[in-house]
Amino acid sequence: MIELGIITFAEIELIAIVSQLFYFGRWWFQIRASKRAGRSVNPKIFWVLTIFAQSLLMIYTFMLGSMVLPFSIFAGLILSIYLAKKNIGYEGNRKLNGDD
Numbered sequence: 001m002i003e004l005g006i007i008t009f010a011e012i013e014l015i016a017i018v019s020q021l022f023y024f025g026r027w028w029f030q031i032r033a034s035k036r037a038g039r040s041v042n043p044k045i046f047w048v049l050t051i052f053a054q055s056l057l058m059i060y061t062f063m064l065g066s067m068v069l070p071f072s073i074f075a076g077l078i079l080s081i082y083l084a085k086k087n088i089g090y091e092g093n094r095k096l097n098g099d100d
Contacts, residue, residue, distance in 0.1 A: 022053035047084030
């Protein structure tokens with residue numbers, strides 16, 4: 001195990017594994033919701049898991065000492081937050097209008 005200050009390399013890898021589990025979870029929830037709806041949908045939990053996964057991925061790359069990756073992942077995180085707010089609002093409007 002490599003020591004990186006107060007946190008070990010194994011603990012940093014655990015952050016990456018949890019991030020990947022969040023990415024898998026968002027896919028799993030999307031498949032379940034889409035099968036239930038009979039069409040392709042992105043449930044709210046999809047966007048929440050996306051934001052958590054990207055946040056953890058940004059922390060992971062920052063802890064590895066990379067300066068380029070955290071900024072590019074941060075840009076992706078900002079884009080995901082924007083899309084999540086837009087799509088959650090869109091889904092909410094569809095339900096209010098009776099389009100669902």
